[in-house]
Amino acid sequence: MAVNTAARGTSAGVDPSGPNKPTPRRYLAPLLLPAVILLALLSIYPFVWLIYMSFNAVGLAPGAPNEFVGFDNWSRMFSDSQYWESWGILAKYSVVSMVLEVGLGTLLAILLNRSKHEKLLITILLMPMMMAPVVAGLLWQYLYNGTFGWYFWILRSLGLLDEGTILGSSDIALWAIVAVDVWEWTPLVALIVLSGLKLVPQDQMEASWMDGAGPVRSFFQVALPAIKGSLMIAILLRFMDNIRIIDHFIALTGGGPANSTKILPLYLYEQSFSFFELGYGASIALTLLLVTILFGKLVVNRFEEREENPAKKDEELV
Amino acid sequence: MSELYLPPFASRGFSRRSFLGGAAGAALLLAGCSSETGSGNANRTFANDAEKWKQYDGKKLTFITENTPPSSGIKAIVDRGDFKKLTGIDVEILQNDLPVMLQKAELDLRSGGTAYDLVYTQDKPVTSVIADFFEDLRPYLEDDSLPQIEGGYGEEAWYPNYLDVASFAYSDRLIGLPYDAADSVFCYRRDLFEQYSGQFEDEFGYPMEYGPDTTWKNVLEFATFFNQLHAKDAGVPFGVGLHLGQFAWTTQLDIQRILYSHGQWREFDIDDVQGSKEPGPTRWGDEQSVRGLELYKALFDQSTPDALSLGTVEVADAYNAGKIAMVPQFHEFAASFEDPANAGGGGKTAYDICPKGDKEYLVGKGDLVNGTNCGIGGISINAAASEDQKRAAYLFIIWATSLDVQTENLKVAGGAPTRAAVGEVPDIEAAQGTPYGTGDTGRVGPSDYPNALTFPAVNVGMADPNAVLGPKIPKFNQYVTIVANEIQKMCAGDNNPEKTAKAIQTQVDELHGV
């Protein structure tokens, strides 16, 4: 029964593990404040600025007045068909790359988990992640190139691509960028899931075999519930990165052809730094931020859940 | 953002010619202006030109420019010390991809920054966007304490039209001098034309020869022919290359050439040289624009299948790889077309003026011309810089656009000179194609100055009535983005030409608040 009280303690929000005993407050301030002030300067101040900008037509010249325009930027945004289309493209892009990355990554993790070459394979899998996304974009642009590109050549030689090129057709370009994303980031999903698999209780796995489950059934019955947390973390991290990082798009298509790859962050980039519609850009940025913060909340919750998990595990042994 | 564009004084239609015509008035005006610039060395007197050049010894200038060969050439010449020896001034030359360059320059200038003293101002993508932030050069032209432009400021020394395009936007302020140029010429595989001319005649009833009267419809037929040929495993894979992908403004130029050829159709009812901050309703959506798009779509269907991903560079790569028979291309690419290492290059290419409009695609009664467009790069001075920096920068401008440096640049990097006299330098004259109009414009063969091969075609293409120089509008980049997107959609089969023209019209008019 001691177990139950401990569990209750956890859910009540009291530090469960014991090590984090309180440090007197007078010690906390000098430790915490430098970082908090620095971060506030670099994030809250800009955030307030961003809100301010979204209600103004922003003049960049010194002394040039920012003209208060009320909700003009906002109403423009809601009636801007490209804005909504770009959300759609972002969603399409994220969902498809997510499905592929989670599917492939989970499969990889399972295979890695049983592999004798786990370390070597992880090292290899890390390599794409080390590459600056913009360099990865350039590299793949070269691979896709209709004149020099090996991947173009391979697809043509295999007869998989009869007309058009990879980045030149609005049907394919987005999927071509998905492929780059899958190439660079599936390993990340695999690593996170792998760490989840390490937590899969082997005894439960065996119990389910003894119960009569086959490999597939026991995966769904035991492994999946155990790695669910990891999978969620992987998915959320990838979703947020898709919103955060647009380097692949900048290097590969710049949003073309025919806006078919203009995901929202890229549209924001274009409005802000090609057309210098900084006020309008700020409105778009705020909506993106809002969504990211929602995702962020989910991620942090997941992490906290996972940190509490090992405790649960111990308690099963008591 | 609109308050940024309030013109110093409105002056629609004020052109260089009227400005130069009223010479006396101008002199008065200039005298008045020069007295304003009364700081530093402005009122000093110098014993000779050498001293004038040296007056800013020890200063440092920063020049932000595109990463194209002419700028690389200037950088090479600066780096070897030519300008420093003359003036004692150090120049840091920053090269970037044009969008990045524009972004940086625009951010700096709009915010009143002085990170860059000198800015490369390509006429439409850059100048039309940030024209208001450049120094008026008129006072400098008349300033005795500064060395003056070799050969003066006038048509005698420079290629026609270049001055107009590089010098003005929205006002009579003279904001730049032409420094390099990218003019469209028509490049085609002469070897293939000769080889298949007869066969083409059998099928189409006239010989496959390219000349000043060749129309876009002819080009379409040539392309169709080549593609049919390719279906039989002969010739090259594709008939014609287009500049549809990558950068919106090259896509806009690609369609603009064709549209202008038919009755000198323009996008806006504005003056090409001055441009306008309030261009009013666009002409997109009218019948001629629809016909033009139909022609463009037909050409697209006969072009490389990957045309949607090919920008100017990529289409040149494809041409060099021997995949394309014809391509309208900017004349600075001649250097790579003449490189014998390339399958499609190395003396197989002929250069001529862009095709003429075809009466079949002409709506109404306009003229049919050989529509030619360009990207003229000027150099301008950041108006926010200090007086001395601006004067030192002026020294750099007149040096960089001088005959000697342009000639040198052509040798070093295959630059694209803006002074007609460069073409008269004996070596370079010898390297040019045979004079235009002899029926054999395209000179073929290896050359030390491959770009010079295109000069005869450029000379005619960039002159009236063929040259189309506009539109200079503050929202040029937004405008071309709309055009490029809609045309790409049309080519991808999402929209027909008529709907495309209307879609462009709607969005552009909305952009300009019409």
Added chain:
Amino acid sequence: MTNPRTATEAGSTEIQDDRAAVKDDDLVPGPAVDARDQVVRGRGSRIVGIAISTFLTLYVIWTLAPFYIMITSSFKAKGDAFSLPAEGDWGGAAEKLIAFTPTTQHYTDLFAQGEFERYFMNSLIAALSSAIISVVFGTTAAYAISRGRFRGKKDLYFWIISTRMAPVVAVTVPLYAIFKNFQLLNTLPALILAYTVFNLPFAIWILKGFFDAVSYEIEEAYMVDGHSRWQALWKIIPLVAPGLAAVVVLCVLLAWNDFIFAAVMGGEAAKTLPVATQGLKSASGIEWGQIMAAGMVTVAPMLLLGIVIRKYMVQGLTMGAVKQ
């Protein structure tokens, strides 16, 4: 543990299972890692085994092929070396991919004309400085959050984390305006501060986990032994050293690979490698050989880091979701 194939010695990413210690019979293979190899499988197992090997091999090829093409292309001379064989000519393709005369021309060009040394240094300075700032401030803050108990702690923590997750472009817009006011544009300090926006929260996030794992009793023991509270804190720093290493490495990686900040705020004075690489694309010709060489220069140091300190890379990239 007598079984050499048990999990304990397998290193980084394996999670040690404490049940192994409780288990009476040490000969039972460690949990998770290898145990399933020991399970009796049905007849299809050989085919499954072959399928698995094939899949893994293909995946490794898919992962490495771009690197191979990048490396070889960076050593290929212009012209013919870059052309492709006829479609379907697989023999010719193999020849083109393997047999060519390597040249270091592109690298020489980069460093001779392109001022790549300077870009390299810019990248290095920006990345390292931001990493150091983040780790110094991050350590104290993480300690305080780990040990402290105060109202609003959760909200503070979430705010810190959400900063790390903000879209880069969204942050760039206001930061640009602010840096402009402070005349920081086009300087390395601007980049260093911008990277700190993401690196500092990341450092706090990871290091908090490490401090949580250090028992408070250790500090109490130091204090009982006669150290002050500050000395005690200082004494446990070595215990989170792996975390500090992980954070430095990951901060360097993030900053090194950034493009948007450097492109918008870096200017020439603070041009970094990714921006310089992208800048090799021009409107009048793309030197793929040179771009590939520049890409190699950009990616090689990080690859090296990745191989040398794989463990921390894995941890950092996964935001600590993978514990060592």
Added chain:
Amino acid sequence: MAALTFNNVWKRYDQVEAVKNLNLDIRDGEFLCLLGPSGCGKSSSLRMIAGLEFISEGEISLGGQRINELEPRHRDIAMVFESYALYPQKTVYDNMANPLRLRKMSKDEIDRRVKETAAILEIERLLGRRPSQLSGGQKQRVAIGRCLVREPKAFLFDEPIAHLDAKLRARMRGELKHIQKTLGTTTVYVTHDQLEGMSMADRIAIMRDGVLQQVATPHEIFNRPANVWVATFIGDPPMNVLNAEVQTADGGLVARAPEYTIAIPDRQAAALSNARLTDGKVQIGIRPEALRLSQTPDAAHPIAGRIYAVQPLGDVEIVDVRVGDERILVKTELGTIQNEDIDVPVFMGYKPEKLYFFDAVTGEAVYE
């Protein structure tokens, strides 16, 4: 229900041989306990039966049928894990129903069986809970329940009660034995605790370093251990083992050590003289309860020593006596020792019929 046979079974992990040439017949309906210390190979043996480990060499058959190649799920064997291995996301009911559902049993049948089993185990009121809401003993019952519902050919238990507290363990021993006897299912039970083996098993198989030492009833194991190792492993406190040399004296045999001499009873003397002892070295085994103590020297208490420590255990006490370099434990009634001070001299006597003799080199027991 079926018999289980190990036929020359080996288990190897890379360099290590975990089970060496195991031959063992487990009869139909028998409760067999695999007993041994850590690393003796008992768990590996059990897991080979389950199919959770490959059989490196040899054959295991169940009901006369070779099962080496059968996947675990096709063996029709149920297993209770040391950690219980309950599915945390499922309720107790679903945990127990899981194996039945995998066998595509009808809903009613599943319900009937789960409830029946729950009744046997007295866990009906827990059916709706999740494992995290259960105590250790309750989890243990659920884990057993998950096995019972299946009516498999054999039960495997892997240290099922090792993590319960002492009181609960004693109770569960009785219950497990009762259930096994009621169902009559062949059962293999792995433990390191000799008490569990002794109290529950029909027969005990003792393993050490992968080698089977002895298979016998608990009674036989205790009273006729096959070798010195088994002898000392079973029994609490463990059997005393003294080193001595066999010598001839007074027409009989004696075992002589520097501090004492023990006369070897006649019935064992014959065996010992026949046995080819190396250099006459012998080990003498005496269980602590077979020794008696006196604080005065007499003929019945020939071995002299000094008190090292006295551990009273309620009704009895364990006296730790130092004899020369050796220590001997004596289990005696409370109050035998008046003066418990350290180093007080004491004298030990023994029942000759309770002496064991082992070959000092091979460790084999020498019986008449």
